[in-house]
Amino acid sequence: GAGVSQSPSNKVTEKGKDVELRCDPISGHTALYWYRQSLGQGLEFLIYFQGNSAPDKSGLPSDRFSAERTGGSVSTLTIQRTQQEDSAVYLCASSPGQGALTQYFGPGTRLTVL
Amino acid sequence: QQPVQSPQAVILREGEDAVINCSSSKALYSVHWYRQKHGEAPVFLMILLKGGEQKGHEKISASFNEKKQQSSLYLTASQLSYSGTYFCGTEQRNRDDKIIFGKGTRLHILP
Numbered sequence: 738g739a740g741v742s743q744s745p746s747n748k749v750t751e752k753g754k755d756v757e758l759r760c761d762p763i764s765g766h767t768a769l770y771w772y773r774q775s776l777g778q779g780l781e782f783l784i785y786f787q788g789n790s791a792p793d794k795s796g797l798p799s800d801r802f803s804a805e806r807t808g809g810s811v812s813t814l815t816i817q818r819t820q821q822e823d824s825a826v827y828l829c830a831s832s833p834g835q836g837a838l839t840q841y842f843g844p845g846t847r848l849t850v851l
Numbered sequence: 852q853q854p855v856q857s858p859q860a861v862i863l864r865e866g867e868d869a870v871i872n873c874s875s876s877k878a879l880y881s882v883h884w885y886r887q888k889h890g891e892a893p894v895f896l897m898i899l900l901k902g903g904e905q906k907g908h909e910k911i912s913a914s915f916n917e918k919k920q921q922s923s924l925y926l927t928a929s930q931l932s933y934s935g936t937y938f939c940g941t942e943q944r945n946r947d948d949k950i951i952f953g954k955g956t957r958l959h960i961l962p
Contacts, residue, residue, distance in 0.1 A: 780938060785949040840883070
């Protein structure tokens with residue numbers, strides 16, 4: 738079946754602009770994660786959605802970052818007033834949720850802020 | 852609390868063994884291991900639940916010592932395809948807790 742998809746695959750923007758990154762999880766997966774990976778660095782947790790529970794936003798680096806998950810499926814990560822340090826690969830992962838723990842990662846969106 | 856991985860990088864010759872460690876300062880519910888090849892997304896290897904579980908996957912196995920709050924990934928008779936960055940992820944409280952990943956261990960296998 739279809740895996741996790743993300744769009745766009747690449748995004749180049751100017752400093753100060755807003756960007757939206759999209760994640761389509763695997764159908765039926767209740768858990769959805771956003772991670773950020775800077776060049777040569779590890780996976781930095783950003784936000785976690787689990788079913789209808791309030792999202793865990795503890796990893797968002799500033800109030801310029803926000804994320805929504807509509808209808809328990811598609812998620813959008815929004816970065817307002819982008820800064821050069823926001824440049825990274827943004828990875829989305831989904832999981833079937835409670836009772837099954839494997840995360841399936843999407844291909845990522847490479848964001849470059851000029 | 853981000854888990855700590857060691858070593859940060861390993862260079863091996865094909866056929867040699869390696870151990871990658873992952874430790875946490877907090878009590879752990881589970882430990883997850885992923886491998887990421889350059890330019891690709893991380894790929895799941897295995898999950899270990901509390902209870903001193905040990906798992907194996909071909910020549911890649913792992914152990915989880917919940918009392919010591921640490922896990923080790925064992926790669927035996929390494930193959931060129933094992934090259935990549937290995938990440939451990941930890942869940943602290945329960946099955947619905949978020950997963951926090953370590954900074955990764957870069958493994959390079961030489962022919």
